Every structure is written in C-alpha cells, then in structure tokens.
Amino acid sequence: MSTSPRRRPGRPTGSDGSARAAIASAARRQFSAHGFDGPSLRGIAVEAGVDPSLVKHHFGDKQRLFLTVVDLPVDYEVLLPRLLDGPDSGIGARLASTVAGLFSDEETRSRLLGLLRAASSHAEAAAVLRERITDGLLEPLAASLGRDEPRLRAAMVMSQVVGMAVARHIVELEPLAEADAEEVARLLAPVLQHYLTADLFAGAAPTVAKP
Incomplete structure (x- = not known):
C-alpha cells in the first residue's frame, strides 16, 4: 500500500x-x-x-x-541637497513641486496614503510617519535654512502637506481632487515658503495674559 x-x-x-x-x-x-x-x-x-x-x-x-x-522610495540624502540647491526664496516652490510629484506617482501615493490612514488611528504608524518624513526630511530642511524654530517649522509644513493629501486623495474634496498637480503645487508653494523662511508669528494676534 x-x-x-x-x-x-x-x-x-x-x-x-x-x-x-x-x-x-x-x-x-x-x-x-x-x-x-x-x-x-x-x-x-x-x-x-x-x-x-x-x-x-x-x-x-x-x-x-x-x-x-510603507517604506517610502525616497532617498533623503539625495532629496535634501536638491531642495536646498537654489535661493531660499524658492524653497517653498521646490518642496511643493516635490510633494506634488510624489503624490502623482501611483505606487508612492499608495504607500503615503496607507501611512496616513494608519497614523490617524495607530500610534506606531504615527511614529513612523514622524520619523520618516518630519524627522528624516522636513526638520533637517528647516534647520539647514538657518531660521529659528526648525522643529515647529517642520511640523507646520507637515500639517499643510497632510491636510492637502487628505483633502485631495482621501476625502476627494472638489475641486481640489481634480486639480492639476502643477496647480496644486503653485497653491501650496507660498504657504510652505512662509513656514520655512518667514517670521512665523508675523501678523499673529498678541497673546493676552490672563489677569
């Protein structure tokens, strides 16, 4: 048998x-x-x-x-010098164009959106997002510009990038969802420029001490 x-x-x-x-x-x-x-x-x-x-x-x-x-196909050691290659007055446009390009690539966008969705509900994923994007790229970028509060600047830049990504690709808020990537980059550029190089608190209402 x-x-x-x-x-x-x-x-x-x-x-x-x-x-x-x-x-x-x-x-x-x-x-x-x-x-x-x-x-x-x-x-x-x-x-x-x-x-x-x-x-x-x-x-x-x-x-x-x-x-x-969710590991991102981005080499920060290559990307950072490219972003800094040019006058400080154009850093917002260069970063906005880079962001728009990343989200225009289907595979990269899929990884980024997966990370964003997970970070909204899972602490481990949120830590990865901070480490790989904010700590790995945005804070060194802000520090390289020689301005004050580089960590705060990086966080504010990240808030704009995440907000744009969620509204455009997850909520699919119109007309942003259907806007051309170059148009989105042009709209995002001055905001990123402000957070990276301008006086962060210019025009802000003064804090009033409580009696």
Whole structure:
C-alpha cells in the first residue's frame, strides 16, 4: 500500500521572491485602503494567493509587514541637497513641486496614503510617519535654512502637506481632487515658503495674559 510522503519541516512551500512580492503588493493595497487595523494577515495572504504561513515567514507579524511595505522610495540624502540647491526664496516652490510629484506617482501615493490612514488611528504608524518624513526630511530642511524654530517649522509644513493629501486623495474634496498637480503645487508653494523662511508669528494676534 502506497502512502503520501510526509512533508519535512522547514521552509514553507512557495517561500520564494515571487511570493514575497505578491504579499507586499497585497499588503500595500490593503493598508492603503483600510489603514493599519482593517487588514488581517489571512486576508492579505488570500489576496496574494499564498498560504498564510508565508506571510509570517517573510515578514513576521503585522506590524513588521506594515513597516516594510510603507517604506517610502525616497532617498533623503539625495532629496535634501536638491531642495536646498537654489535661493531660499524658492524653497517653498521646490518642496511643493516635490510633494506634488510624489503624490502623482501611483505606487508612492499608495504607500503615503496607507501611512496616513494608519497614523490617524495607530500610534506606531504615527511614529513612523514622524520619523520618516518630519524627522528624516522636513526638520533637517528647516534647520539647514538657518531660521529659528526648525522643529515647529517642520511640523507646520507637515500639517499643510497632510491636510492637502487628505483633502485631495482621501476625502476627494472638489475641486481640489481634480486639480492639476502643477496647480496644486503653485497653491501650496507660498504657504510652505512662509513656514520655512518667514517670521512665523508675523501678523499673529498678541497673546493676552490672563489677569
């Protein structure tokens, strides 16, 4: 009587590069659409067409998977000098154009939106957003300009970028959602310029001390 050979313990079947890529693609799409809490490892495996054990084999737990697939394809060591290459008076336009370009790329936009959705409800994702964008790029950019309050300036720039992204790509607020990327960049540029180089509190109402 013949019997089926027992599978020996070891690497899961299908544990190759194509399976890893399929899992990453499915996870990126689901995190982008549903944030951090919505997707399950099993659901991601089903979409990727692989055994759920492969998700853990390649990425470990859900948090590691998220942190891997939302990694942004941006080299800050290259991008920062490019942004600083020119007069300070044009820094807002250069940054706005860069932001618009990132959101115009489908894959990059998917990763950014997944991170934004997750950060709104999950502390770990919010920490990643701060580290990779604010701490990794915007604060060094503001500090390189030699102005006061670089951390506050970076935070204000981030508030504008996040607000634009949510309104344009998540809420799909019209007519912003259908506006041309170059038009969005032109509208965003003077605001970013102000937060990066101007007197932050110029024109602000003075604080009145309570009696």
